[in-house]
Amino acid sequence: MRAALWYGRRDVRIVDIAEPAIAPGKVKIRVVWCGICGTDLHEYAAGPIFIPVTPHPLTGQQAPVVLGHEFSGDVIEIGAGVTSVEVGDRVCVEPIISCGRCAACAIGKYNLCRSIAFHGISSPDGGAFAEITMADERMVHRIPDSMSYEQAAIVEPAAMVVHAIRSSRFRVGDRVAVFGAGPIGLLIVQAARASGANGIFVVETSAVRREHALRMGASIVIDPTREDAAAVIAEETGGGVEVAFEATGAKQALSTAIAGTKFGGQVVVVSVWEGDATIQPNQFVFNEKTMIGILGNCNNFPETISLISSGVLGVDSMITRRIGLDDLVSDGFDALLGATKEHVKILVSPS
């Protein structure tokens, strides 16, 4: 079967590999759509970040690895002992692989597993930029008939956003700022609006993405290359937002997010970083602000599926391009990394 393998930075190849062989407890899936995630872009442009180059402690995997973890498809085979899904079911998959034994796993926080691995990064079952992939039964979720495969490919990033909002100090009536209007930022805008935000500021350099943000419920969009975003937010809110979400992984955005948050407020970092950032601790000390980080999702796929299928989170307009696997690098990665940032979510059809 055809699959996209990460060999190294700026070296992703579409090659023929063997189909994964079914095993007890596993579910084999024919991939219909797999979205390109910011994580894939980080690995392509600046990796390895999560991709193991020596054997992964939990899975034993190392590069080259099959990429792709935001996906939907059809169950085509089930392993011995699998009871919750059947051949023919339409599904999406939580891309987290956890040990089940560490301190984090012991309290159900499998997204913080001390030896965490990810589908499409360090999984023994491959990734979803491939015609066929496989996953553990408990990570496979059926989707309702009313939900499209395209929508189902967005469940994973949406589940991360639901996890971020629920983990934050955000309360109905709060003002929020969102830094970065890529797929994660736009989902945060929608989730914050649905949760009763009393004003949503979006800071984004791309004009196209600012337009998306306005359509999805942003109150004010700010181009940080033309305006002092922290000053605009402070002026409009009388001192800053209650909660700021940082979804860019850029140093300047993190600084502005901290500056644009009011005393007692919270900065929620949902981005993955390619390098270090600089923080002046007094910004937190003198204002009793807090900052938290968010990784992946945890125990919330079912409610995220229903938030999308009921339309609370509208994901269709975020899908701005659909491509085949052979065009993954040129029309996918390079397009998303380009200067214009005209695309939001690009879906890939491996078949």
Ligand SMILES: [Zn+2]
């Ligand atoms: Zn992702």
Ligand SMILES: [Zn+2]
């Ligand atoms: Zn664990």
